[in-house]
Amino acid sequence: MAHQPDLFAPAAPAVEHQTPIPPGWADLPFFQDDWPRIAAALAQDPRPVLPAHERRFHALALTPPDSVRVVILGQDPYPTPGHAMGLAFSVAPDVRPLPKSLANIFREMKEDVGATLPNGDLSGWARQGVLLLNTHLSVPAGVIGGHAKLGWEKLTGQVLARVSRRPTAFVLWGRPAQAQGKHIAPGDHLLVESAHPSPLSASRGFFGSRPFSRVNDWLDARGDAPIDWGAPA
Template identity: 50%
Template sequence: MEVAIEDSWKKELEEEFQKPYFESLVQHLKTEKQAGKIIYPAGKNIFNAFNTTPFDHVKVLLLGQDPYHGPGQAHGLCFSVQKGVPPPPSLVNIYKELKADLGVPIPASGDLTHWAQQGVFMLNASLTVRAGEPMSHSKIGWATFTDAVIRKVSEHKTHVVFILWGKFAQEKASLIDASKHLILRSAHPSPLSAHNGFLGSRPFSKTNEYLAAHGIDPIDWKVDAV
């Protein structure tokens, strides 16, 4: 099956696209659309994380769980929202930690494309969701696909920083070879858990220290203005 995805990712994932589970996943999405269901993000943005951060450029893998399920929010980068959309609560806490960690002023924009363009691969475990129904596509095959993506990054690259926020993300640590990558774990930035170890965890400076120590250009964590 042909999937519109950046060439270096297409090469890495060609086998996955040919597997029966992926064919079933695509058919599931088509069936829901034909039934009038609204699915986020828009089709052109489902693989936005892959198209903005080619496999060859990945320095950091930031793992989210599910796309935002409100109108106009999701655009295929975990934790990020489209320009002009106010930052959701988890992203507000990410910005608070960013300011505390590196002194970066809290931006008005919630669009994190600038991070993705520098090598922060912003992967959600599910790449789609039905409008207003969180986790509605978590069982249709995306987890099989994104687990394979995490394994590919772990196996075929070195010195990548994997940022795992919250219990769900941390369960993916078993897919990562910790002998050649850095795994940063903390509580999730959600208002329900941010005070249990996310705030004060300094993931941004720790990421850049690790990258610099291995001769890799650090990330400019500033967020472009709206």
């Protein structure tokens, strides 16, 4: 009797080497020097890895180098299954309740520029040139910082160095993000630094920091179009 496939067998793990690399960024040394090793480590991790492998470089895909006007730097993807979608601080449209950091971001945005969004998907920002980049682009489900030692910071540093070749607004919330500022090349940039929007620190300098209006004021002074922070995905 011919072997019948087990319809209830678990799906094969995602093959990390099939993760699409956005062409605009593919010449960064990271993708030749470091990505093969990291991809192998992710493929061998027995735990579910977030976000899904096809979303690993989603931030870079939505915002090519020549489109970047603003960088908002996060730390890890959300470790809760179903939340991480490859954009820093962003979640899938159906996620309720919102992660607390994102809820605090929306609170500050409403008080700063009066803008609101219908859900937690920040793709509308990314399509306007806001690079929503995490310092680490993967996390094991449920384990905050679980991939912090894989070497993702090399990609972060190279991306920041690339986009800072021309004037860019950098929004760095919290000390880990601010530590990455060493990769920003000198230039006519805007640096917006404050406490992280996490509930643990938002009241210690994030609330009232007005990052959204500060970015738009800087863009306007340069004759550039402001970001429509209320633009839906």
